[in-house]
Amino acid sequence: MHSRYLLAILCMVSALGHATTLRITNDDGKPLSRVMVTQTLVNKVVVDLSDEGYAPEGVLTPADTTVTRFTNAAGIVRFEEPDSPVQYRVRSQGYVDQYIDDTGSAGDEEKETVDVTMTPMTAEQYIASYPSNVWLSQLKLGGDEDLKNSFELNCSFCHQQASPFMRNERTVDQWLAVFERMNSYGARLPNDEHQQLAALLQKEYRELRENPEVVPLPRPWENHLSGIEMKEWIIGDGFSQMHDFLIHPNGFVYVGDNLFDRVYEINPETGHYTVYKVPHTDEQQPGGILGNRFVTFPKMHNYLGVHSFAVSPKDGNIFITPSMQQALLEFNPKTKKFTTYEMPSGFYPHTIRVDSRDRVWFTLALSSQVAMFDRTTEEFTVIDLPARSVTEWLILKSLPLIFSFDPENRPQPSPSRESIGLPMPYGIDVAPDGGIWVARLYANDLAHIDPDTFEVTMVDFPYEGPRRLRVDADGMVWIVAFQDSLLVKYNPNDDAFTAYELPVINEIPYALNIDKQRGVVWVNGNQSDTILSFDIASEAWKVYPMPRQRFFTRDIEISEEDGAIYTTNSHFPTWQTEGGVPSLLRITPLPERASQD
Amino acid sequence: MPVKYTLLTLAALAAVGAAHADTGWRYYGGDQGGRHYSTAALIDRENVAELDIAWLHRSGDVAHYGDDMTNTSTQATPILLPAAAGESLVYCTPFNRVIALDPGNGEQRWDFDPGIDRRGDRTFRCRGVSYAEEARTAKGAHCRHRLFLATHDRKLWAIDAGDGKVCDSFGRGGMVELYGGEGYIPGDISTSSAPTVANGLVVVGSGVIDFARATTPRGTVMAFDTYSGKPVWQFDPLQGHPKSGSANVWAPMSVDEQNGLIFLPTSAPSPDYYGVDRPGDDLYANSIVALDLDTGAVRWHFQHVRHDLWDYDTPAQPILFLWEKGGQSIPALAQVTKQSFVFVLNRLTGESLWEITEHPAPPSDIPGERTALTQPKPIAPPPLVDSFLMPANAWGLTPWDKAQCRKQIAALNNLGLFTPISEQLSLMYPGSLGGANWGGGALVADSGLLLVNINNTAFTGQLIPTGTGSATAGRTDHPESGKRMQVTMEGTPYNVEIGALTSPLGIPCNAPPWGKLVAVDLYKGTVEWETALGSVHEMGPVSAPFHIDWGTPNLGGGIATAGGLFFIGATMDRQIRAFDVDSGETLWKYTLANDATATPMTYVYKGRQYVVINAGGHYMFQRGFGDYLYAFALPE
Incomplete structure (x- = not known):
């Protein structure tokens, strides 16, 4: 046996030797399954927050971490017990949260099982605990x-x-x-x-x-939950907005704080992170070329707006869209240096992907374009997507003129339902054949771009609000219809759309990703405190409740190796979320034995 | 006389009789549950415009106490004694003189002067006295009908309601000392609100100087036998925390005799703005605590601010009423707060009758300060002050002072409501003045409509490391109008400086109204209307000849009547006003000699309804002092 596997087994055995078991029952002593139990260290990490309330740049910093598991049919859940005291929050739909302090029972066999009896909520308490989506549905x-x-x-x-x-x-x-x-x-x-x-x-x-x-009842939690573990790393504070992120081949996860121009490099193995601040020039102003939209927001520091992330398959460098600049960012995770590439045109760099030829593609949401950055020549190709009317064409063409004014003096059209506007190319992905697919949120259409000729073909999207999209291993395009609360599959081969109702009502899905290896589409929830998975083959849904209330997710990354998924709590404002802080969340399938314990 | 007219006359007479029976004002808050409501309806929307002075009484304090008047706040609400007790109108002056008047003409019947110890720098104030009939004293005997007075110098007096002489059966010579063996320490602790009398007990809270140092006197609430003055129980609202103190009950308490409960509005632990030495939630500070009336045992508590760092005392008397919802009547309690929330609780259990949202609160940057992660906020009614204030919201009379305000706000440590004070100048909005304050609210009959006067002026404050601040740090508890105060916090590494957020012209940087009257439907959880309360026409360097209704800071409360009216002074414009309770329209106003920072009261006496209010000014307003008690009535 390879020594590293031996070490891993020894670690597991050691960990199992310091496990805590919780047995959850109701008032009648009947075991409660599907109970969410969250383990938190009693003593919070003490960190240097001397940089505007955040960890200084380049300093390795520990993150507060929580671990969440669910009880099995016997009402049992087990946790590895760390060296320092922990607290367990025990939560079940319709029951009052219980908080159990465990000051350490390692080595004491008699005390290693903690019995918890749940008390039913009153009707008022239960209704108050409902997530947003069921209220919104009415x-x-x-x-x-x-x-x-x-x-x-x-x-x-x-x-x-x-x-x-x-x-x-x-x-x-x-x-x-x-x-x-x-x-x-x-x-x-x-x-x-x-x-x-x-x-x-x-x-x-x-x-x-x-x-x-x-108000309808929220969807009941499901039995499959005892087969997963959720781990959260707390990063930033109540004024941060952890937007998109990236699982990097180097093992780190890179998360962008959209409001503070910071990139968090998180090591999921150790729970430590390092912050890198995106540099800005003296000439650049808060809010970038868009102008400062957050003059009434209590705390903010964004000159660029760290938005979407993609990694180069060639050298592992990370490309980031700074939505408030006419530019593209490159971050070298080895040297920790940022490079800025100024763009000749286009406004609001948005979602970004890198193709197999190491070309960087991203949507330009405001100017209704798609940009391609060729790394070999360091040149941008900007592709116009078609305007839907002469008026729209005129508006799009006048954007450079409009943006030539100072933000304070820039004409601001009053929004109306008809002129919400601009088509807004949003999600983008690269198909297995190299083709580029784009969704235009306000135009309700899709664009296909030939990767060689840049020829654009438009496809009408028969639903409301195509936000982000992904292409699966078979070339099927999966799109979330934001306002219509649907997952939609588009088959380019026969130009057919198939819509799938989400398993929770009045969800307003923001984004999605595809576990290509397992054939599973993961859909972000933002109103229902859930994330959803859709098995492509069986067309079956699974619902995953989030460990905290008011959990708004807008990106998913998948660890193909073990099937774990990552997301961030990206509620804006973050302080409204339960606990008031943003986090990176990982959902990991447990080994078969652990899930059946 | 035709039969139908005879019947009408009889009905009217019966109505008057009934009204007379119910139209007194026997308690500070109108009733034991502080509803500030009278069934008197002789003055109504139709005739209130004719209201005029019926009589005017002067206590004589100005002549007697001279310069000491500048450290007074006239806050008393008189009570009307029942006929069996002599039917006098009784009130107390800031120096705790108790005066009984003829309610029909204001002529003085007697007075009682406890001769208080006036040493120390605490402001003199007295909100009222309390009445009880003592069943253990024979009918007709002296002190069968008693008045209780808690004084500035921490003494509890029982005097006869008929002649103002002390009750010998009570304590020693009619008096119980409220301090312990340490004796009375001038300036540290006093009493301002009327004692609460119920079920043979007289219960007393205290006012404590909670800024000046970390370890202040405990805010112990004490209950005494109304006959003998013997102590029955006491309750320390602050559990543990030897390096802290206070959490006292300075606002009036309420009583539900039927259910054997007394409700304590507790204040902040000391010192107000630094909590490192009192870690945790600091129970039962900043709470409504329900005690067993007979034993003083805690029946429930509801803490509305955890680990207070803003001086968000529970400032007003809990209002007891029946909450109607879905055909159910629930014994309820409404509590207005400085942070401008209205909490509605089941008064038997302490559970909120509206869903509570845990409002995440920002952390402190002061070493060792651990703020509460969340603070409770009711989902309804809405906050009565929008505490969101950013540079873009800056207000100014001119572009210049607006720009100055914008700059000031931009430089603040400002993370919204519950921003902890820091070494950087921090926004405090609402400030320690509220939101609501001790004037509380008035409930209109059984409608569920609560009328409450609100302050809407942003404050700023900062902690100043000791040794670096001004040498003038003092011991006042709130900044005077137009001034910033610096107060010591002995036992901590800081002094604290606080003042209103104003432009260089002295005008608030938040938009008016700076004081307002809000009508809240407690059943629906909604704001029905709101209107500016007060005119700023006297607040400039020179008085304007017309009213400018932008609202003013206000202290004192209002009362509602069955005549569809709400009477209130409280403002910095020397006005008493009558509003239509349904619309908020001002139906009557009268210019007084001084600001009336007291809650009015009303009663019907010999078929005539009177509205009475003290107008003596308030040291915080610095707008003059007097010793006037006004009675208004319709022309005879």
Whole structure:
């Protein structure tokens, strides 16, 4: 046997020797399965936060870590017990959370099983614990489906809509102030909808509070959960926004803090991270060329806007879209140096991928273009996607003129439902044949780009809100329909769309990824505190509840080796999430034996 | 006389009789549950415009106490004694003189001067006295009807309601000392609110100087036998924390005699702005604590601020009422807070009747300070102050002072509500003045409509390492108008400096209204209306000849009546106003001699309804002092 495997087994045996078992029952003593148990160290790590409240650049820093597992049919769950005291939060749908302090029982056989009896919630407590999506499902906005579409499109890409923070009673004036603030942050809620929407939100949230029995039950947690482990690494603080990220072949995970121009390099083996700050020039202003949209946000430091990540198959360098600049970033994970490539045109670099020929492709969301960066020549090719009308063409062509004005003096068109606007190419992916697929969020269409001729072919998308997309091993294009709450498959061979209802109601899916090795599509949840998996072969869903409430995810990465998936809690504002801090989350299938224990 | 007119007359007479029976004001807060409501309806929306002075009484304090008046705050709400007790109108002056008046003409019947120890620098104030009929004293005997007074110098007095003479059966010579063997320490601790009397007990809280040092007196609440003055029970609201103190109960308490509960609004632990030496949530500070009335045992508690670093005392009397929802009537308690929330609790269990959202709170950058991760916030009613203030929200009278405010706000440590104070100047919004304050709220009959006056002026504050600050650090508890205060926090590494966030012109940097009146539907959890409260026309270097209704900071409360009216002074414009409870429209106002930083009261006496308010000014407002008690009535 290879020595490293022997070492691993020894470690496992050692760890099993210091395991804690929790046995969860209800009031009647019956075992409760599917109970979520989260282990947290009682003593938080003490770290240097001297850089605006964050870890200084280049300093190896430990992250607070939590581990979450679920009970099996016998109500049993086991944890490895670290050296220092831990606390367990025990959570089950319909039961009051229990907090169990374990000050250390290693070596004491009698005490290694902790019995926990769960107390049912009152009806009011249970209703209050429901995730956003079930509340949102009953928000009808006067039966105006177009208004609800507009509301969800413009208001749901940052945060949960029907969390307690949003269904909080507000006066109409308070709602109007919220809309104004949100539009200043980048939402495009049409001005002529504000008054009507404010009145409806006040009225209907109040009606839901008074008649909560109309709110459907959340989807019950499922038995498969005892076969997984969730691990969270806390990074940043309540004002960060952990946007996209990347699993790197070097074993690290790179996460971008979109509001603080920082890249977190996290070692999932040790739980330590190092921060690298994206440099900006003296001339660059907060908010970059877009202008500072966050003048009313309490804490922010973004000159570039770290958005989307892709890795070069050639040398492992990481390419990052700085959404607030006309540029592309390259990060060398060996030297830890950033290189900035200025672009000659195009606005709002968005989602990014690298093809097998080491060419970097990314969408330009504002100018309705796709850029290709050729690493050998360091030149950009910018491909126009077709405008849908002469007016749209004129607007797109006038963008350089508009952006020639200072942000403060730049003409700002008032948003209306018709002029929300611009088509906004959003998700992008590279097919196995090298073809490039793009989804245009506001235009409800897909674009295919020939990787050699750059010829563009448009495909109408018959649903609302194609946000991000991925191509599977067979060349099928999988798209999430944001407002329509659907997973959609597009078969380019026969030009056929197949829509799959999500297993949770009124989810507003942001992104997805595909475990090509296992044939599983993973879909981000953001309203239901879940992540969803869809087995392509069986067309069966599995639902994974998140370890904390108000968990908004917008990217998924897959560790093909072990089938683990990673996501970030990217709720904006992060402070609204349970615990108030963002995190990187990994969901790992447990070994067969562990899951059956 | 036709029969139908006879019937109408009889009905009217019956109604007057019923009204007379229910239209007194026997308790500081109108009733034991602090509803600030009267069934008196002789003054109503239709005739309130005719309201005028019925009589004016002056206590004589100005003539007697001279310069000491500049350290006073006139806050008393009179009570009307029942006929059996002499039917006098009784109140206390800031120096704890108790004065009984004829409620019809304001003529003085008697007074009682406890001769308080006036040493120390604490402000003189007295919010009221309490009445009880003592069943263990024979009918007709002296002190069968008693008044209780808790004084500035920590003494509890029992005096006869008929003649103001002390009750010999109570303590020693009618008095119980509220301090222990250490004796009275001027300036550290006093009493401002009326004692709470129920079920043969008189219960007393205290006001403690909670800024000045880390270890302050404990905020022990004490209950005494109303007949003998013997101690029955006591309760220390702060559990543990030997390096801290206070968590006292300075606001009025409420009583539910039927369920044997007394409700304590507890304040912050000391020192207000530095919590390193009192780690954890600091129970039962910043809470509503329900005690068994007979034993003082804790029945439940609800902590609305954990590990307070903002001086968010529970500032007002808990309001007891029946909460109607879905055909159910639940014995409830409404609590207004400085952070501008209204919590509605089941008063038998302490459970919130509205869902509580755990509002994540930012951490502190002060070494060793561990803030609470979350703070409770009710999902309804909405916060009564929008505490969101960013540079883009800066307000100014001119572009210049608006720009100055924008700069100031941009430089603040500002992470929203519950931003912990730091060595950097930090936003405190709402500040220690509230939001709501001791004026509390008034509940309109059984409608569930709560009217509450709100302050809406942002403060800033910072911790100043000792040895680096001004030598003028003092021991005041709130900044005076237009000034910044620096206060020592002995036993900590810091002094604290606090003041209003104003432009160089002295105008608040947040948009008006700077004081407002808000009508909250407690059943629906909604704000029904709000309106500016107060005019700033007297707040500039010269007075304007017309009202400018941008609202002013306000201290004191209001009362609602069955006449559909809400009466309130409280503002920095010497006004008493009457509002329509349904619309918020101002129906009447009157210019007083001084600011009326006291809660009014009303009663019907000999078929005439009176509205009475103290107008003596407040040291924080620095707008003059007086000793006026006004009574208003319709023309006879």
